[in-house]
Amino acid sequence: MKEGDREAMASLYDGHASAVLGLLVRLLRDRAEAEEVLQDVFLQAWRQADRYQADRATPRGWLLMMARSRGLDRLRSRTARVRREEESEGTPSSPTRATAPEVVERLAESERTHQIRRALGTLPTEQRIPIQLAFFEGLTHTEVADRLAAPLGTVKSRILLGMRKLRTALEPYRP
Template sequence: MESLFTTTDVLLITKIAQKDQSALSALYDRYGKIIYAIAFKSLKSPEESEEVVLDVFAQVWRIAERYDTQKGRVDTWLFTIARSRILDRLRKLQRTHVSTTFSLDTTEIQPKADNVDLFESVFIAERRSRVIAAMKKLPDEQRLVIELAYYQGLTQSQIAEVTGVSLGTVKTRIRLGLKKLQSIFVTEEEF
């Protein structure tokens, strides 16, 4: 059954390479919903996910003749294209929404308990102000990964995926950012 499915996919790609629109439509019917679901899982946006699906099939239309059966199955090829388009979208969203989506907002560190006494509330507010001021002193790339880790709760692997940088770079940026924050607080305590 799987070999028949794979053979059908290869036949569709061959026809798409010959600019057969009905073959593209059949491939879309077969994989469009799956690619949408994968995109939505990462992007959390119906509009962005639909754009990814359209981008994937537009790219398939343009480069179908480059598909090589020796390098892998059609579905693997499609999912690789989809992954690339999803990462492109995530990078674009990160560039355009860094200040709004990932920016440290004072409301994100608000005390949640109603039973906090006045002195503790003032202490927390002062500490929050110090953290926000210190975070603003970090380079943008270090501040971004720290905010994603500590305020968005993402793992280092998720941060690498969202930002499009390697896992090693994410780890280095977090480490350097935390060291810089530590030195900022140590310097403030000396005065």
């Protein structure tokens, strides 16, 4: 991959594209736009393969963080915030959610994914929800506070406590 090997790229794509698209669809709530960003992410991975550091993230984690960063840029560059509100109408989500067509895909997900999900599930709900809203839905802390009808300070401290607990819970899965 570091030498720009096409086969390695194809293998990377086959192994992780569905996870990356899952994150982008969740963030952008627009499949066409998410697939557009998906391509950009893998092109970026191709160009920046030499920046990958195995001690910092798994290849999937690295790709997902690149995807999240690009996805957030897209999300926040949407000038009409109202539009997003309309798009998100009735579709707020949580990581435990899945639909029948997704079940087959979910079944095929690795045990590691399930374990990480379970680790997230160990957080108290009041700490887990703000982290999920910020991380997977791309909300800012002000938006999280609005969504949960909670004071800003409370949201910040719940995120702080939640992230501390998460570190312990995710420790076995860190590279």
